[in-house]
Amino acid sequence: MSLRDDLAACLPQLHRYARALTGDAAWAEDLVQDTVERALGRTSLLRAHSNTRAWLMTILRHLYIDQLRKRHELALDADDPLWQQLEAPAGEIDGLLLLDVQRALYRLPLEQREVLLLVALEQLSYQEAAAILQVPVGTVMSRLSRAREHLRELLGGDAGSRRNVFKVVRKRP
Structure with a gap:
């Protein structure tokens, strides 16, 4: 199976995880797109026989945290x-x-x-x-x-x- 096939197979899980993290469909979609873009640009970092899903979720999580920092919303525990x-x-x-x-x-x-x-x-x-x-x-x-x-x-x-x-x-x- 190629990396592109692995990416395609992981998309539903990435969408679900992104939506659960963000609570916003548009933000989640952007986050998944950014994740796939970054993954495709860094395929050399994925080792043979490694867990593609875990690698993609790690990228997604890091992007999410970076975006929270940029938005100054690192703590999503607001009162409202x-x-x-x-x-x-x-x-x-x-x-x-x-x-x-x-x-x-x-x-x-x-x-x-x-x-x-x-x-x-x-x-x-x-x-x-x-x-x-x-x-x-x-x-x-x-x-x-x-x-x-x-x-x-x-x-x-x-x-x-x-x-x-x-x-x-x-x-x-």
């Missing part, structure tokens, strides 16, 4: 972020639950949110997430544990009504 203003689909309890989870997700510190997205949403191993974040595996595990606990606290309320949410963020085997 965009995610607070989104509306759930009318009449859908699942939509309301999803909105609650989304709001809570964007209240997590960036370090916790990143690891939660990589492990729970993208289903990367701890080792792959550690490589992308450039931290030890133990740090990934610690951040994930804190993210899960923080998310539980933010969602609060009736544990029974929130039970299904935590299927997504449970420890990986």
Whole structure:
């Protein structure tokens, strides 16, 4: 499989990760485009038999952080972020639950949110997430544990009504 084929195969995951990081479709699309452009310009850095998806997600994450710095928004923990203003689909309890989870997700510190997205949403191993974040595996595990606990606290309320949410963020085997 060629690098271009690998890139094409990773596009849905890159889009999902970018959208989860940014919360904005246009910004996510630009971020993915910048990631692919940078990857194509630096193919010599990709070693044979390496994990293309992890390499691309690392590039995407670095671009995202650079863009946050340029926007002076490194901490996305504002009191009134965009995610607070989104509306759930009318009449859908699942939509309301999803909105609650989304709001809570964007209240997590960036370090916790990143690891939660990589492990729970993208289903990367701890080792792959550690490589992308450039931290030890133990740090990934610690951040994930804190993210899960923080998310539980933010969602609060009736544990029974929130039970299904935590299927997504449970420890990986």
